[in-house]
Amino acid sequence: MGRFVLSPSSRPTDCGRFAASLSIRSGHGSETHDRVFRFVPLFPTSEAASQYAMDQGLGYLHQPALPA
Template sequence: MPNGAFGAQVSVASGRGSASTDRVMRFVPEFATPAAANQYALDEGMLWVERQTSKPILL
């Protein structure tokens, strides 16, 4: 980032071929190190996946 901080983003892909999707999430917090930004993105991405896979299926 222009101020020397690091931003975090994560991409979560699923599916195959024409049925594939890719969710890209960019986060507001700024981080002092690349490692801190990476960890935040990984944690948030995993939480998003857990929420998506725990939704009840409506018939």
């Protein structure tokens, strides 16, 4: 997504549902920054968790001014 790389992921929880997280990476080489977000809702499938994370990331990138 332009200068950003979005990497959604999910992991199973003890209750059998899935937690979502997202990495947003920018920059190159020694100037690389990586933000990792973990989300509160749990999902019935790994795919649903990953899709939620991607949707949240796209929303974040469409903010008028991204935080530094």
